[in-house]
Each structure stands twice: as structure tokens, then as C-alpha cells.
Amino acid sequence: METTLIILKPDAVQRGLMGRIISRFEDKGIQVVGAKFMKISGELASRHYESHQGKPFYDGLVTFMTSSPVLVLALRGVGAIGISRKMMGATFGSNAEPGTIRGDFGVSNSFNLIHGSDSPEAAERELSLFFGEGEIVDYDRAVECWVYDLGSGQPE
Numbered sequence: 001m002e003t004t005l006i007i008l009k010p011d012a013v014q015r016g017l018m019g020r021i022i023s024r025f026e027d028k029g030i031q032v033v034g035a036k037f038m039k040i041s042g043e044l045a046s047r048h049y050e051s052h053q054g055k056p057f058y059d060g061l062v063t064f065m066t067s068s069p070v071l072v073l074a075l076r077g078v079g080a081i082g083i084s085r086k087m088m089g090a091t092f093g094s095n096a097e098p099g100t101i102r103g104d105f106g107v108s109n110s111f112n113l114i115h116g117s118d119s120p121e122a123a124e125r126e127l128s129l130f131f132g133e134g135e136i137v138d139y140d141r142a143v144e145c146w147v148y149d150l151g152s153g154q155p156e
Helices: 010-014 018-028 042-048 058-065 080-088 101-105 120-130
Strands: 002-008 031-038 070-077 114-116
Touching: 002 018, 002 080, 002 120, 010 018, 010 070, 018 031, 018 070, 018 080, 018 101, 042 058, 042 120, 070 080, 080 101, 080 114
Parallel strands: none
Antiparallel strands: 002 070, 002 114, 031 070
């Protein structure tokens, strides 16, 4: 099982898309194991996006991410990182395929609704920035055997 960080960005919150986006992940079988509605501080945004410092879009990105509340999620499932990124779609809404979150809800190349970790290493780092001890909850779901084939003893 992988756990990934997803951020529903200020535009998703302001447009009232949080429930519809979360439903897509739950419909897919991905488990929500953490959630936090918050306003990101400038310091946290700078730490989260430190790999982009010095790039032309960095200042605008930090300003955007601190402009309004966001919903930060920890999502878990087999292959959760790759599945979530496919569900998100191409970075720019104008290029995202229909059926993806950005493809169905976005047209802007600046406001792209959602962030998702791009690797297990990034997920570990990002989750530790946004969630403290005990804020990601392990729990069994009764539907797990209907989401994954558990016949071999491992979820498939």
C-alpha cells in the first residue's frame, strides 16, 4: 500500500469542487486516511515548493497557494501515487484529457485545482510537512475485499 499527499488547491476550494473530487478517489477505491482543511502559510508553501525556487513561476505559485484555504488529503491504496496522478490529468487544464480531474473541471494553465505527490520519496517528504504524528489514521475498511482481490493474501 502507498500513501500519497493530495492538495485540493485554492481554486478547487473556492469553486466548491472538494466533495466531487474526493468522491472520484473514493469511487476508484482509494482510501482517505487523513484530511486537513487549512490555510497554508508562506513558510510552509516555500518548504513544500522548495524544488521550484528560482523558477519564473515560483513566486506566483506561493502567492496562489497561500491565497485561500486548501484541503490536504492523505490517500492510501495499492499504486495510489500513480493512480492519483493519472486521475489528476495533465498539469495544464487546457491539455488535460476529459475524464481526468483537470480535464473535467479546469481550463486554466495557472489554476490547476490539485497537487499530488509524484513519487514515494516525494510523498513521504510532503506528508511529513502537512501531517503530524497521529494525523494519518490506519483503519480497516469492510469493503477492502471488494476493492482488491485478496485471494493470494496480498491485495491485487
